Amino acid sequence: MKGKLILEDGSVFTGQLLNDSRATGEVVFNTSMTGYQESLTDPSYCRQILTLTYPMVGNYGIADIFMQSRKAFVGGFVIGELCELGSNWHYEESLAEFLTRQNIPCLYDVDTRAVTRKIRNAGTMKGIIVPADADQAEIDKLMAVPIKKEVVMEVTTKEAYTMEAENEDAPLVVAMDFGVKQNILTSLHNIGCKLQVVPADTKAEDILAMNPDGIFLSNGPGDPADVPEIVEEIKKMIGKKPIFGICLGHQLIARALGAKTYKLKFGHRGSNQPVKDLRTGKVQISSQNHGFAVEEESLKDLPLEVTHINVNDGTVEGMRHKELPLFSVQYHPEASPGPDDNLYLFDEFWTMLKGE
Structure with missing residues (x-):
């Protein structure tokens, strides 16, 4: 046809x-x-x-x-x-x-x-x-059909579930599912974490009541400005536990700390995006899928430093809190599809969980 x-x-x-x-x-x-x-x-x-x-x-x-x-x-x-x-x-x-x-x-x-x-x-x-x-x-x-904006609750898990670790003393990470990819969970599990995956609308008090060793904020669809209620819950957890965010999770952290996000002209979607680590000067090829980005200018008066930038257009690809155990990246270190240049970020989260 x-x-x-x-x-x-x-x-x-x-x-x-x-x-x-x-x-x-x-x-x-x-x-x-x-x-x-x-x-x-x-x-x-x-x-x-x-x-x-x-x-x-x-x-x-x-x-x-x-x-x-x-x-x-x-x-x-x-x-x-x-x-x-x-x-x-x-x-x-x-x-x-x-x-x-x-x-x-x-x-x-x-x-x-x-x-x-x-x-x-x-x-x-x-x-x-x-x-x-x-x-x-x-x-x-x-x-004439409007594009639906509230899509996070459409993709999140309907019920919490656990991914057990081999070691009984494995650190517990609560993963907020905003539309998480399976290979992100697999990558966290592979470094030795026990995972408690929870729906996107889980309250901060319920997450903190689990006494996790760390909190993970996942990727997901849509505009981070469309989920202010999730941003408010993230605010309550910052400084309480180590936090790692990827993609939408990265944008939500930025908004929770007072930064701004904006819509890119056509987004970054593909497994061949070059990202520069400003701490080492190294360039890694990354897998990306996002239509929004963190506004770098809005970070200047906040306790955040840019750690990674996109080589193609200079947009923010990663940031870290100057004092608290918190960092995030805009791209997908777990790949699937794409290169595995950036799996070291999961090791960095592991080090943060261990307080090293």
């Missing part, structure tokens, strides 16, 4: 529609060469229409071990060539079968690099996926 992606500025990109389905959402692009399943199941893409720049997608199929959450949260998927037969020893089903089972609208045979150039030049915008023969009334109705 022929279909099309229509952007809110009137731009139209044609292709083939996998199923007779529709999608509405913010159109974003990812520049990774691999990791399509990890991206599809990253909750940070909740309700967005994800476009991949790599021309062929699906060549190694789908396998359960690569799932980063309980389901795919993307609103739609736009790709170039859809490979129907995957070849990998982990292979369990084709990408097309997965997309159909997960009810994800997919438009393929699209010039995705043209879509990317449009977004890079004009900025991220709303778009819709519809059949090619959709009438104007349907198009207008879908385009």
